[in-house]
Amino acid sequence: MTSLSFDVKPASQLLAAARPSWLDRWGTFAAGLTVADLPAPVVERTTLVLLDCIGVIAAGMQEPECRALAARLAQTGGSGDCPAIGSGRGLAAGSAALLNGLAGTMLELDEGNQYARGHPAIHVVPALLAAGPRLKSSGADLLTALALGYEIGSRIGIAAKLLVTTHPHGTWGTAGAALAVAHLNRADAAMMIETLNIASTLGLATSRRTMLEGGTVRNAYAGVSNQLGLTAWDLAASGIIGETDGIGSVFGGVIASDFRPELMVEELGERWEIARNYFKRHAACRYTHGALDALGDIVAKAGGRIDPAEVAAIEVDTYVWAAQLDGAEPKNMLAAKFSLPFALATFLANGAATPEAFRDGARQDAATRDLARRVTVREDRGLTARLPGLRPARVRLTLTDGRRFEAEALTNKGDTEDPYSPDEVRAKFADLAGPVWGASHAAAIADCVASIDRAADLSTLTRLLSAPAAAGGSV
Incomplete structure (x- = not known):
């Protein structure tokens, strides 16, 4: 053996x-x-x-x-x-x-x-x-x-x-x-x-x-x-x-x-x-941001506002992950934030992709929903190849009178390549926290955080964060 x-x-x-x-x-x-x-x-x-x-x-x-x-x-x-x-x-x-x-x-x-x-x-x-x-x-x-x-x-x-x-x-x-x-x-x-x-x-x-x-x-x-x-x-x-x-x-x-x-x-x-890192101002999945930035450029070229009813079609070519967000019938707020067609439609309808632009009232708006159905999203493999350093999107918008607009974003506003300034990030905080606590309390939190590296302990920050929301506070 x-x-x-x-x-x-x-x-x-x-x-x-x-x-x-x-x-x-x-x-x-x-x-x-x-x-x-x-x-x-x-x-x-x-x-x-x-x-x-x-x-x-x-x-x-x-x-x-x-x-x-x-x-x-x-x-x-x-x-x-x-x-x-x-x-x-x-x-x-x-x-x-x-x-x-x-x-x-x-x-x-x-x-x-x-x-x-x-x-x-x-x-x-x-x-x-x-x-x-x-x-x-x-x-x-x-x-x-x-x-x-x-x-x-x-x-x-x-x-x-x-x-x-x-x-x-x-x-x-x-x-x-x-x-x-x-x-x-x-x-x-x-x-x-x-x-x-x-x-x-x-x-x-x-x-x-x-x-x-x-x-x-x-x-x-x-x-x-x-x-x-x-x-x-x-x-x-x-x-x-x-x-x-x-x-x-x-x-x-x-x-x-x-x-x-x-x-x-x-x-x-x-x-x-x-x-x-990157910071966000559009209240939607980051994969939508390149197209939203490009659409913002188109709106600016068109004079500052485009009536959704006057839009015949919107075409988006973008990278693979963004192209997957092509559902035009989101069932709730979260799904709306992951729908590129809806994000573009509500941006035009509301002037910005704010938190309010994705709530049920905006999501159920008939004109916005109709416009979302007129958005086509496609992957461009050439744009996919530019990940992860760039997040490109190309948007073409056609009006019912035949006029066409086109814009391209190579990266998202707020990314390392195109960052928001510290003042813009602080302004975002004020926009979000002000309606919750009131402007003065939000400013006190911002001041506390700005000097937090010199704080002996976290008691002041904790006290400020423990405050209840102001009456009727919402965003």
Whole structure:
């Protein structure tokens, strides 16, 4: 009988051999990071991102679903000292992180990162605002953790190719929230690594169909990521362990493929993803923004307004992801924000793609719906080839009198290549937060955030964010 022998190594050696070098480097990088390591432009951009997130959360909190969920979470999870921003309610940390993340995606105005193909900040800020005050974190701690959580989430999004059926919300954002919270808790390198490995397998298996069909559960994905980010840290701090390379496993073969670990450390500490972010003014899916910008140019050429009844047809050639948003009969507000035909029609009917332009009243307007049916959307493979650096769209509009207008946008207004100024981002915050709290209270929040890097703690910001909405506040 033949004797078989095996070279069985101790588990500790197997784990050490299997852990990728990029993860070790990230553990050391995350544990040692301080605000002094962030270049001044990164601190400035992170501060703007924080302000923008607060504004979109407060505005989204006024939606009826958010108000209803706030009441239910207060019943089921109990009250707490973490503000549900714009509601006047204090909730337990996990409940606040969930609700604020959900509210921040309700209006489709949250910032994003075109290279990560997602929205990193709204997956991180609610968790930090829930954890920071309890930990007596400084404003500098908050900004550092935000930049760090944004970075790891974005890097995973860049390094991995999500399945085309997967919605990016609720996936790599969990790792971003978890690492940011670990940083606030002053985790060492080993705990940073463990937290990432745990968080990697706590993300959601999200469906891209939800956004196309108007399944508003999609708005909860970012909120769940924030909640799970808090949970991942609690698990790690309690001694729970993950697999050795959770991110490589999940994003290299479970919900994504073609994971490129070298991109996790390329120019690490030199190129900051939060400094390559984009801000949004159109309250619709970013894939519609190039066409909306081009249509805005056409309206300007035509004298400042085009009557929807005088439009015979609108033709759009754009990149693949935008071309998929070709449904002209959205069933609710979310679906309307992911309908390129409706977004263009309501832009003409209302003068801008504001939150109000996608609500039921605007969506049910007969003239707007008729115009949406006269919009044709096609993919141009040449435009698709220009992703991800550019987001091009070409729009041709024909009037009933035979006149034709054409315009092209190579990138979206607000992108790194064509950014909004800091004043424009602050104006967006005022537009969103002013109707919620009143102009003076919104200005006080903006002033507080502007100097947050010098704040010894987060008590003033938390107090301001805990204020109830003004009577009749809405966006």
